[in-house]
Amino acid sequence: MKRGSDRQTTLAGSVSLKGIGxxxxxxxEVALHPADAGTGIVFAVQHPETGRDIEIPAHWRAVTATSLCTVVGDPKAGGVSTVEHLMAALRGLGVDNAVVELDGPEMPIMDGSSxxxxxxIERVGLRTLSAAxxxxxxxxxxxxxxxxAWCELRPFDGCRFDVTIDFDAxxxxxxxLVVDLTPDAFRSELSRARTFGSVQDVxxxxxxxFALGSSLENSVxxxxxxxxxxxxxxxHDEFVRHKMLDAVGDLAxxxxxxxxxxxxxKGGHRMNHAILVELFDKAGADAFEIVEGQFDRAPVMVSGGEHRPLMAAGQSAS
Incomplete structure (x- = not known):
């Protein structure tokens, strides 16, 4: 599987969106800003009581809840909920570095999709950086x-998502649905798939x-x-497409x-997070490696089993 570039990217400019939680x-409201190579995706919020600026890395160690959506950071101290749809868009389009500035504890739900x-993101475009x-x-x-229910990460020369759902309804x-993830595939096959649920559950x-903003405008x-x-x-299968969209965002x-x-x-946010914990914390150093380079040439290994989040300078992983 060939990528167009093996260099990191960021946004070519800033862009904002407004909606409801x-x-x-x-x-x-959320604003997306460019960031330097090696920053990764970072959420910038204010502590709800002190007003102090807080940066939360978009990283599995920062996840604090997965029952209704994916939450990073402590919601009572500036955490952010429902990050999965934005994270899916960033990963799906190949954005490596960005600062996500929010005015409150929730991402806007928009139409329930990415x-x-x-x-x-496409209005401002992407900028290629010098770092690999x-x-x-x-x-x-x-x-x-x-x-x-179960989920697996398996060796594969590419990036493939294979998701099955099974509901009584x-x-x-x-x-x-099986999709080999590329920007074109994400745009056409996943990005417009909306969240869904039963009226009784809502x-x-x-x-x-909860779900006080849920409506036919942002949910099936x-x-x-x-x-x-x-x-x-x-x-006809929008339901499994949305579950795959969630998986792309959660695994980002x-x-x-x-x-x-x-x-x-029969996966969901909890299992998507659990597989990252299993891979990085439990499976052992021989389960993965960090590499640089395109899929069509021999990658260069830059570390073995140790995995640390990319984040802004001066920030810790805790």
């Missing part, structure tokens, strides 16, 4: 099982004070065996793109 229902983030791009190459299969049922979340709603959105679904929290294949059955 899917859980708070309140206004939410489409608005893709459009914003680095990758996490999977060297042996790593697996996580949770009941009858007849309108969803069992769906499988009503239960409302009663608990299912009730009594049918899709309630007047426009229907964007694909590895801090580097993968050379390998991700397979999941």
């Amino acid at each position: 899917v859980h708070s229902g309140g206004p939410a 489409a608005a983030f893709v459009a914003a 791009r680095r990758y996490v190459r999977i060297k042996k299969t790593v697996r996580v099982d949770q009941g009858n 007849e309108v969803i049922g069992r769906q499988r 009503e239960k979340l409302w009663s608990m004070g 709603a299912i009730s009594e065996g049918r899709v309630l959105n007047p426009e229907g679904t964007r694909w 929290l590895a801090g580097l793109p993968f050379i390998g294949a991700y397979h999941s059955y």
